[in-house]
Amino acid sequence: MRLAKWAPPGLAVVAALLLASGASPAYSQARVTVFEGARVIAGDGSAPIENGTIVVTGSRITAVGRRGEVAAPAGAARVDVTGKTVMPALIDDHVHMGYRRGTSFTPDNYTRENLIDMLDRYAWYGIAAVLETGTGRGDLPYRVRAEAHTGARYLTTGSGFGMPNAGPGGPMRDSAYGVTEEAQARKYVQELAAHKADMVKIWVDDRNGTVEKLKPNLYRAIIDEAHTHNLRVMAHTTELADAKDLLRAGLDGFAHMVRDRDVDDEFLALLKARPSVFFLETLWGERRAIFTAKPAWVEDPALREAFTAESVQQLAEQLSPDPKADPQAVQRARTMAATNLRNTAKLYAAGARIGLGTDTGGVTGGQFFGLGSHVELELLVTKVGLTPMQALVIGTRNSAQNLGLTDLGTLAAGKSADFIVLDANPLDDIANTRRINRVYLRGEEIPRAALSAKWNAKG
Numbered sequence: 197m198r199l200a201k202w203a204p205p206g207l208a209v210v211a212a213l214l215l216a217s218g219a220s221p222a223y224s225q226a227r228v229t230v231f232e233g234a235r236v237i238a239g240d241g242s243a244p245i246e247n248g249t250i251v252v253t254g255s256r257i258t259a260v261g262r263r264g265e266v267a268a269p270a271g272a273a274r275v276d277v278t279g280k281t282v283m284p285a286l287i288d289d290h291v292h293m294g295y296r297r298g299t300s301f302t303p304d305n306y307t308r309e310n311l312i313d314m315l316d317r318y319a320w321y322g323i324a325a326v327l328e329t330g331t332g333r334g335d336l337p338y339r340v341r342a343e344a345h346t347g348a349r350y351l352t353t354g355s356g357f358g359m360p361n362a363g364p365g366g367p368m369r370d371s372a373y374g375v376t377e378e379a380q381a382r383k384y385v386q387e388l389a390a391h392k393a394d395m396v397k398i399w400v401d402d403r404n405g406t407v408e409k410l411k412p413n414l415y416r417a418i419i420d421e422a423h424t425h426n427l428r429v430m431a432h433t434t435e436l437a438d439a440k441d442l443l444r445a446g447l448d449g450f451a452h453m454v455r456d457r458d459v460d461d462e463f464l465a466l467l468k469a470r471p472s473v474f475f476l477e478t479l480w481g482e483r484r485a486i487f488t489a490k491p492a493w494v495e496d497p498a499l500r501e502a503f504t505a506e507s508v509q510q511l512a513e514q515l516s517p518d519p520k521a522d523p524q525a526v527q528r529a530r531t532m533a534a535t536n537l538r539n540t541a542k543l544y545a546a547g548a549r550i551g552l553g554t555d556t557g558g559v560t561g562g563q564f565f566g567l568g569s570h571v572e573l574e575l576l577v578t579k580v581g582l583t584p585m586q587a588l589v590i591g592t593r594n595s596a597q598n599l600g601l602t603d604l605g606t607l608a609a610g611k612s613a614d615f616i617v618l619d620a621n622p623l624d625d626i627a628n629t630r631r632i633n634r635v636y637l638r639g640e641e642i643p644r645a646a647l648s649a650k651w652n653a654k655g
């Protein structure tokens with residue numbers, strides 16, 4: 197499996213190099229900060245440490261443990277987080293960057309400035325990394341990925357694959373490679389490999405009979421070529437029959453859950469042979485079919501710290517019953533969402549690897565960068581039936597593993613110092629992951645108040 201090619205900027209690079217070379221005297225000059233007194237949730241499913249200590253040196257965590265059992269160097273800065281809960285920053289394995297800007301949704305928004313702004317929005321909500329799944333435009337995602345910036349780490353699958361004009365939805369459609377020949381598909385995979393794309397995305401969906409589904413010989417060629425270049429392949433697909441054939445073809449992950457029917461024993465047997473295959477549920481993307489009434493959190497004034505009044509209004513409308521909607525379409529969507537929830541529970545129970553993915557920024561995900569990732573966790577608890585701890589592990593360690601991000605997802609010595617300080621305990625109520633006090637990425641506090649001021653100023 198390939199690791200992300202993202203390099204932490206500045207001090208982190210220096211610290212890592214010094215660590216590697218064993219040059220401890222110079223390394224010890226990096227700024228050390230000790231966070232003391234919080235409940236620490238490591239992200240690996242272990243019991244929380246009550247009254248814990250986290251030592252951050254430069255951009256890295258250098259120690260985690262019980263207060264009094266962790267040595268902090270003299271002269272270290274101290275941050276009192278008594279009464280708070282600290283958890284790893286989240287990872288979102290399925291987003292669409294660039295197209296949305298406020299309530300507008302167009303390729304014209306796909307600019308460097310907007311990509312950076314979105315990464316800041318994810319960071320504001322405590323998201324450490326995101327994977328752009330198949331809707332990158334040209335070289336820009338790779339260039340922004342290589343830049344030092346203050347936001348979430350940016351991973352991208354570049355352009356994904358479908359039949360011509362049959363890949364992603366809405367204004368993102370033209371971003372994908374349209375393929376009809378195996379040789380051509382292989383050539384495009386080689387382009388992605390040359391860019392060091394973080395994964396490959398394919399669409400295998402006829403969108404209710406409106407477009408042509410990517411043909412099996414083509415996705416086999418794509419998967420084979422990708423694996424030759426140590427690239428994994430994830431698929432947008434919804435039907436069990438396609439999911440089975442994709443598994444047989446060597447697919448590495450599912451961008452959405454199977455939702456046309458319940459997964460069966462044959463599917464579980466196929467998965468048993470492929471335990472590293474991951475599933476993203478994108479429950480946030482299906483929120484309209486999952487929530488039967490407007491959830492109370494839509495009225496939370498804190499939403500206005502991240503979104504304009506117009507966006508919050510749009511979210512409230514999306515989550516309220518629509519009297520003009522076609523009742524049959526509503527019923528169809530609800531049936532698929534219910535199947536998604538059942539399949540998620542069934543696959544989790546079977547030991548499949550579940551990750552956090554929201555489709556935020558896409559057709560159904562909307563402009564609610566970061567918020568969607570937190571609500572996804574809540575839905576895993578309230579609708580799928582997982583415990584808060586199980587949901588947290590999915591959103592942190594598991595989602596980092598899915599992307600090969602070995603330095604993210606858990607709080608432990610050697611990991612990147614990417615964590616969220618919460619005012620309330622998410623193990624009591626998973627919605628408490630949204631009661632964010634502070635966010636740190638790469639050891640630096642995200643200037644949340646300044647970002648809020650900037651975004652509200654945009655009206």
Ligand SMILES: [Zn+2]
Nearest residue numbers: 290329555558
């Ligand atoms: Zn998507």
